[in-house]
Amino acid sequence: MKHLLFICTLMVFCFPAMAKAEINIFACEPEWAALAKEIGKDNVSVTAATRGTEDPHHVRAKPSLLAAMRKANVVFCTGAGLEAGWMPVLMQQAAGAAVQNGAVGNFMASDYIALMDKPQRVDRSMGDVHPEGNPHIQTDPRNILVVGKAFTERLSQLDAAHASAYQANLADFTSRWQVDMKKWGAIAAKLRGTPVVVYHDEWNYLNRWLGLKEIITLEVKPGIPPTPSHLQDVLAASKNADVKVIMLSPFDDEQAAEWLKGQMGAKIVKLPFTVGGIDGTDTLEATFDRTLQALEGGTS
Amino acid sequence: MTRIFMGTVCMTVLLSLSAPAWAEDTASELQSLKAEIAKMQERINQLEQAQQQAAVAASAAPVSGAQSNDNAFNPAISAVLNGHFSAFSNKNPTVAGFGTGDDGKHGSQGLSLDESELGISSNVDDKFAAQITASLSEAGASVEEAYVKSLGLPGGLGFKAGRFLQPVGYLNEHHGHTDDFADRPLPSRIFLNNEYKDDGVGMSWILPTNTYAEIGGSALRGDDFPAGNVDQAHSGAWAAYSKIGGDIGANQNWLLGFSTLQASPSLRKGNDDTVKFIGDSDLYLASVRYIWDPTGNSLEKELTLQGEYFWRKEDGTYEDTGAVTGAVPFNGGQTGWYAQGVYKFLPQWRVGARYSQLNPDNVPAGLVASALDAHEHNPWNAALMTDWTNSEFSRVRLQYGHENPAAGKQDDQIILQYIMAIGAHPAHTF
Structure with missing residues (x-):
């Protein structure tokens, strides 16, 4: 018991209070x-x-x-x-x-x-x-x-x-943000109506803003990873809609997207999803800059 | 807009049809009209966007209003169902050198329903939260946990009262269904009867440090193994712990804990009530847990390492009625430990290995050849498991274990297990 008390006391003194x-x-x-x-x-x-x-x-x-x-x-x-x-x-x-x-x-x-x-x-x-x-x-x-x-x-x-x-x-x-939004809006006009495949329903707000058309998710259901049979459905739907872009967040599994890309030649676009999601997105502005650049590159 | 557009198109078509002589003029006119249409389309896009922005800007007040009805205050309800198929080569292995509680023995053979848990939890008001976890099995319903807890006490303080899993070691305060293996390691089974839960009051204090450090303690009734398991004979117990933990870089986390459980059972029965202990039973534990996400995303890959060391000091009398020893004074110490590693190699698949061992003490002459005499043998268990996690709510696991409970005795163990959670979202504890 003495040992325990000693350890507790040690802990208190080793890490002084940092209250600011x-x-x-x-x-x-x-x-x-x-x-x-x-x-x-x-x-x-x-x-x-x-x-x-x-x-x-x-x-x-x-x-x-x-x-x-x-x-x-x-x-x-x-x-x-x-x-x-x-x-x-x-x-x-x-x-x-x-x-x-x-x-x-x-x-x-x-x-x-x-x-x-x-x-x-x-x-x-x-x-x-x-x-x-x-x-x-x-x-x-x-x-x-x-x-x-x-x-x-x-x-x-x-x-x-x-x-x-x-x-x-x-x-x-x-x-600053309003100036940025004008800039992004100009790129958005070119993206409007583009059919896309996503991994998880995580881009719905972005898609609505940019007017992108989500065709299907690679995930079977939210939180359930892709299965071979579901991927066949994804392929059929993607071909049907002539999908150009597969949108992935930094934490989405790439395997299924790579497979789909191989099957039909759509481009994989890795988007930051949030600040710090990919390199060079340390600010909110950079995050959206990179998102729009990536999508513009993916659709051209 | 569409009408203007259609009109322009019609006029252009008419003009081009009726006056072929002006074809050149018309072509240039068509060009300028096209340019104008493109400009208008651009303007429409801008207006649409402005309109959306205005609508968004107007809504600076909360928009998602909760509906108010009696159901709105229903607590979070969750049920965990688990069952297993198990096969053991040794039907009734007794771990030599110890008096084992009823839950510390290995599970039942064949297809079987394990304890199903029904949990209800909620904030009581702004100062309290409460949780009840009932365990349902063929033996009936029992209260696994039922406690109230302070909410938002100042200075990192916390207060708990009722019955709860005690924070002695790492595993004990976690519910079995969150474990990485189908059974608890040997020292948890022997020293804590799988899990030690008791009635009492507990305090905790998270220190105001940048590195996580917490200390706490509980005063307990002493009504569960190892503090005593005979209804009328509760004799009090107390526990204390300290934890410290943090991050190493971005992808590694660790937690270190030291704890003790001090009990003086006025009677504790083990080995189907044949082994009785009366006296002081003090348990000291050290635990460590480490998690590494090699890709920075725990969903893809994750390595979890965990280990605990147990040291029990006992001073009192042991009696083995099976060997008719009578009450024999005993003063000694036993130790045990386990180490395990679990690796998630695919988002839904994990593999794991665990080794656990017990080191019984030499017994006095009066206990030679009794259940407490291990004949210089250290019981051990080695287990391998793999599990498949379909979603956060379901898991199926296959485990193989080899146990050497007593000198010359072997036990091969195969457990196929499912764990399913319904209702409230399960917590991601560390």
């Missing part, structure tokens, strides 16, 4: 971490719980996340069931009252977006469907602005002393 006065933001996904930094700048400290190469649905409540959650006074996540596997564990084990569900410090981006594909009925035989609707809202740049605006309001409420700074940062971001 500033706002600690726990961002579940890298896109929200980037947005929080745009708005909070030096007044906030942001921890991204996942990286761009990780599927935000399949994350473990690992020790470093428990430590980060314990310090958080703002939680900035997508919500809509995307983090259903790990956020409840972190919330119960490590989160303070300030960030619990319904608290001011608990900000769910999907609350501010009218979600697509809300299923009429849900059944697990349909795969890992989200009853709340499709949570991958960050692939449409218009949603980024809506969420940014709502988050700024929330942040100003939490940290009134810096409210004007947050508002100014938002205004700056918005004006």
Whole structure:
């Protein structure tokens, strides 16, 4: 028993408290971490719980996340069931009252977006469907602005002393973003109507924005990997619709896409999906720049 | 818009038909009209986009309103069904050198339904959360866990009351259906009777450090093996733990834990009530778990390494009624350990290997030739498994194990197992 006490004491002294006065933001996904930094700048400290190469649905409540959650006074996540596997564990084990569900410090981006594909009925035989609707809202740049605006309001409420700074940062971001959107809109006009195959229903917001036509998913059902028989259906549908592009996120399995490419010559386009998803996408702007460049390259 | 377009097209066609002499003029006119149409199309696209933007910009308020009815507050309900087919070459192997609790023995032969778990959990209000897990088996329903837990206490503090799986070692606080193998390793079976759950109150504190560190402890009733398993004889127990963990680079995570369970059973029965222990039984554990995602994406490939070391110090009396030893004073220590590795080589497929071993103590003269006398033999078990995970909710596993429970005894074990979860989304614990 003495040994144990000794170890406990050792732990306390080896890792001195790092409590800072500033706002600690726990961002579940890298896109929200980037947005929080745009708005909070030096007044906030942001921890991204996942990286761009990780599927935000399949994350473990690992020790470093428990430590980060314990310090958080703002939680900035997508919500809509995307983090259903790990956020409840972190919330119960490590989160303070300030960030619990319904608290001011608990900000769910999907609350501010009218979600697509809300299923009429849900059944697990349909795969890992989200009853709340499709949570991958960050692939449409218009949603980024809506969420940014709502988050700024929330942040100003939490940290009134810096409210004007947050508002100014938002205004700056918005004006840059609007210029970018014009630029992206010009490319989008050329992409309109392009038939595409996706791995998982993760591009629905992007497709709606750009007017891309999703023909079929390589996955059999959400969360169920491709099977040979399903791939035959994919091939038939893709040929029928004259699919030009197979869209993949950094964490989608490439095998099935490679097979389809070999069968019918469509191009595989790897898109960043979020900030840091592929090299050179360290900011939100770069992420969309690369997305549109890749799609433009894929369709030409 | 379409009408203007059609009109222009008709006029152009008419003009070109009725006046062939002006063909050259018409051609140039056609060119300019085409250019104008293209311009208009562009303008339409711009307007459409602007309209969508305006619609989005207007909605800065929450849009997804929850419906309010009584059902809206239903707790999360989940059920885990598991069953197995198993074959053991040794029908009733007793692990030499120990008094084993009822759950620590290996499972039943043949096709069989394992414990099915029914879980209900929810936030009670802004300060409390609660969970009940009932275990259903042929023996009837029993309360696996039933606890209330604080929510959002300041300073990283947590409080738990009720019956819950104690955080002694790594495996014990996890439900069996999340295990990587079909059965628990030998030391968990012998020292903790598969899993130690007890009634009591527990505190936890996550330290305000950048590296995860947590300490905690529980005061317990002492009503489950190894703290005692005779209803009237609960004699209290306490447990304490510390955990520390973090990341190594981007793709590796680790967790290290030290814990103890201090019990003084006024009576503890093992080996079908033939082995009785009275006295102090103190267990110390060290555990380590390490996960590596070689591709940075745990969905594709993942390596999990895990090990635990057990040291039990006992001071009291042992009696083996089977060998008619009478109560014999015993003061000694036993150890055990296991190490396992599981590798996900395809998104749905994993393979794993595990070795576990027990080191019994020498027995005093009065216990020679009793169940507690291992004859200098260290029981061991080696297991290989492979499992297929169709979705997050279903898994089928095949496991082969070879066990050497006592000197000269062998046990070949084959277990085919399914684990299915329905209802609420399962948690991804570390």
